[in-house]
Amino acid sequence: MSLYYVQKLIYELNRDPRTRARYEAGRDAVLAEYQLTDEEKGALVKPDIGLLYVLGVNGQLLMHFAALHKIEWPDYLERMRQGLKDHGQVREGVYAATGYEGVEAHDARLKQEREKR
Amino acid sequence: MPLVYCGACSHAPGITARADRADTQTRQALEKAFGRMGDEIRATKPDALVVIAAEHFANFFMNNMPAFAIGMADSYEGPIEDEAFLKIKRTTVPGNKALSRKLIEKVMQTVDVAYAEEWKFDHGISVPLHFLTPDYDLPIIPANINCQGPPLAPLARAWAFGEALRAAADSVPERIALIGTGGISHWPATPDSGKINQAWDQEFLRRWSANDREALLSYTDAETYRDAGQGGFEIRTFIAAAAAARGAKGTVQFCEPVPIFAVSCTIARMAVAA
Numbered sequence: 001m002s003l004y005y006v007q008k009l010i011y012e013l014n015r016d017p018r019t020r021a022r023y024e025a026g027r028d029a030v031l032a033e034y035q036l037t038d039e040e041k042g043a044l045v046k047p048d049i050g051l052l053y054v055l056g057v058n059g060q061l062l063m064h065f066a067a068l069h070k071i072e073w074p075d076y077l078e079r080m081r082q083g084l085k086d087h088g089q090v091r092e093g094v095y096a097a098t099g100y101e102g103v104e105a106h107d108a109r110l111k112q113e114r115e116k117r
Numbered sequence: 118m119p120l121v122y123c124g125a126c127s128h129a130p131g132i133t134a135r136a137d138r139a140d141t142q143t144r145q146a147l148e149k150a151f152g153r154m155g156d157e158i159r160a161t162k163p164d165a166l167v168v169i170a171a172e173h174f175a176n177f178f179m180n181n182m183p184a185f186a187i188g189m190a191d192s193y194e195g196p197i198e199d200e201a202f203l204k205i206k207r208t209t210v211p212g213n214k215a216l217s218r219k220l221i222e223k224v225m226q227t228v229d230v231a232y233a234e235e236w237k238f239d240h241g242i243s244v245p246l247h248f249l250t251p252d253y254d255l256p257i258i259p260a261n262i263n264c265q266g267p268p269l270a271p272l273a274r275a276w277a278f279g280e281a282l283r284a285a286a287d288s289v290p291e292r293i294a295l296i297g298t299g300g301i302s303h304w305p306a307t308p309d310s311g312k313i314n315q316a317w318d319q320e321f322l323r324r325w326s327a328n329d330r331e332a333l334l335s336y337t338d339a340e341t342y343r344d345a346g347q348g349g350f351e352i353r354t355f356i357a358a359a360a361a362a363r364g365a366k367g368t369v370q371f372c373e374p375v376p377i378f379a380v381s382c383t384i385a386r387m388a389v390a391a
Contacts, residue, residue: 004179007178007179008178008179008180011174011178014174015174015175015197058174058265058266059305059306059307059347060173060174060265060305060306061174062306063306064198064199067198067199067202073134073135073202077308077310080307080308081308084308094267094342094347095306095307095347096307097307097308097309098304098307098309098312098346099309100304100308100309100311100312101312102311103310103311103376103377106311106312106313106376107140107376107377110374110376111140
């Protein structure tokens with residue numbers, strides 16, 4: 001496992017246009033500069049947002065990495081949920097899923113509470 | 118001059134990014150509360166606004182992560198986020214390098230703060246400024262607390278940082294306003310985005326408004342993670358603001374849970390004498 005380097009590459013792709021350009025021109029050369037397992041490389045290249053989430057990538061990095069790949073917000077959330085189904089709970093870091101009723105059910109509950117007030 | 122204004126507010130990117138998906142009435146009430154906060158800040162005639170925000174990997178990474186940092190430049194660019202995503206136009210915001218340097222030198226007397234002559238704003242600063250200073254006409258002094266990549270500075274050090282900022286603000290002739298920005302309980306950028314622990318938020322804000330140092334510093338990170346999510350680590354920014362208020366009490370001017378914005382949207386002010 002080398003979560004640190006997965007996150008570092010994502011950070012540099014998110015924040016540095018030159019790294020992004022080099023990555024687009026020759027992905028393998030950039031990937032070789034980081035200590036990554038085959039699973040991590042595969043997840044980055046695809047990109048498999050669900051697996052990256054389960055590997056423990058910090059959400060403040062993964063959110064922008066998803067946006068970089070033109071993945072819209074609801075799709076980003078759905079891919080993380082699918083990752084949990086496919087690969088099990090988050091393995092490292094502080095972005096584990098803890099269970100949630102969902103925005104729509106939550107909104108409906110809050111609306112009921114507001115009406116009671 | 119003694120600190121002229123002290124407050125705290127939310128900075129969740131959903132507030133602008135997903136504005137159209139929230140209940141209209143709630144969104145308008147929040148925007149009104151932000152507008153009032155901006156008016157109140159301007160009414161104190163500040164020369165600069167210190168914004169204590171939380172790390173989101175805009176400027177720092179885990180290869181070299183400062184616990185505390187303050188910007189030291191004459192201008193800052195932001196937001197870093199995709200403009201179409203955040204729905205805030207990227208712009209240049211004025212800073213004040215000389216004033217930053219004076220404040221940093223004073224803060225350094227008690228807290229080993231990092232300084233940064235380059236700094237990009239992310240939603241932690243850009244979302245509040247979008248509402249508070251929409252004309253970007255007030256010099257901003259950005260400050261940052263690592264609330265993102267553990268190990269995190271203990272809450273008592275966040276308090277010390279707030280105290281140091283207060284001593285620094287009081288030591289310069291300029292009129293300094295200060296805000297902390299962050300979520301309270303939230304699980305941002307996870308499949309649980311939208312989850313809010315309303316009772317926990319209310320209790321935290323009660324302690325904040327009472328400016329009860331002991332109660333504010335009594336949370337352990339394990340408890341915060343369990344009850345308020347990893348986003349809850351951002352209470353450090355509120356705690357620093359409370360310390361900067363130096364015993365003054367606070368008022369929560371707005372607090373409503375908005376799941377699509379992923380937080381209890383909050384606007385609060387400490388009664389520092391201006």
